Amino acid sequence: KQEVTQIPAALSVPEGENLVLNCSFTDSAIYNLQWFRQDPGKGLTSLLLIQSSQREQTSGRLNASLDKSSGRSTLYIAASQPGDSATYLCAVRAGSSNTGKLIFGQGTTLQVKP
Amino acid sequence: GAGVSQSPSNKVTEKGKDVELRCDPISGHTALYWYRQSLGQGLEFLIYFQGNSAPDKSGLPSDRFSAERTGGSVSTLTIQRTQQEDSAVYLCASSFGGRPTEAFFGQGTRLTVV
Numbered sequence: 345k346q347e348v349t350q351i352p353a354a355l356s357v358p359e360g361e362n363l364v365l366n367c368s369f370t371d372s373a374i375y376n377l378q379w380f381r382q383d384p385g386k387g388l389t390s391l392l393l394i395q396s397s398q399r400e401q402t403s404g405r406l407n408a409s410l411d412k413s414s415g416r417s418t419l420y421i422a423a424s425q426p427g428d429s430a431t432y433l434c435a436v437r438a439g440s441s442n443t444g445k446l447i448f449g450q451g452t453t454l455q456v457k458p
Numbered sequence: 459g460a461g462v463s464q465s466p467s468n469k470v471t472e473k474g475k476d477v478e479l480r481c482d483p484i485s486g487h488t489a490l491y492w493y494r495q496s497l498g499q500g501l502e503f504l505i506y507f508q509g510n511s512a513p514d515k516s517g518l519p520s521d522r523f524s525a526e527r528t529g530g531s532v533s534t535l536t537i538q539r540t541q542q543e544d545s546a547v548y549l550c551a552s553s554f555g556g557r558p559t560e561a562f563f564g565q566g567t568r569l570t571v572v
Binding site: 375376378380386387388389390393433435437445446447448449450451 | 491493499500501503506514549551559560561562563564565566
């Protein structure tokens with residue numbers, strides 16, 4: 345059974361710091377991995393999607409990496425800003441095709457202090 | 459529409475009543491997911507529709523929960539005889555059946571059972 349774990353559960357950093365959020369999954373048979381952001385009381389916003397054949401994806405100050413064989417992904421946020429404060433969730437699409445369901449981690453709640 | 463639309467955004471119901479939650483996916487998306495998020499918790503998978511295939515209902519917590527998707531588009535999640543533990547935010551997502559299978563979420567329906 346695929347399980348997704350995110351560490352740490354919560355993180356507080358001063359503005360301007362670079363930081364790394366971790367996501368691990370137990371079964372390397374994934375189709376892709378997606379990082380989301382969730383603001384309090386809101387839905388999820390997609391940040392980055394990494395296909396299983398890819399190693400990393402970048403969008404602005406965000407960089408996500410994927411090491412499928414070791415069951416790990418990291419989300420790197422450069423020069424953090426107070427507006428980055430939110431909960432970050434990673435999800436893997438189980439299986440070897442695009443018909444697998446998304447399995448989520450519990451999330452990392454990030455606070456960036458001005 | 460431009461994004462995934464869910465209605466209502468908020469629903470307060472009395473214990474024992476039935477409720478229906480609606481999800482309008484992004485036009486052309488063949489995959490549709492329902493998740494539940496209890497206060498301070500991660501996302502709990504409920505049900506997944508992919509095209510004309512039989513839905514994956516493995517996450518439905520009890521037979522009080524059911525969902526259907528009419529015409530491959532709009533989906534309705536029905537909870538019969540609601541209980542207080544059903545109180546949560548119910549999130550819907552959709553994705554395109556081909557690559558890349560990035561999932562997009564609606565803003566959710568906050569259900570409160572009193």
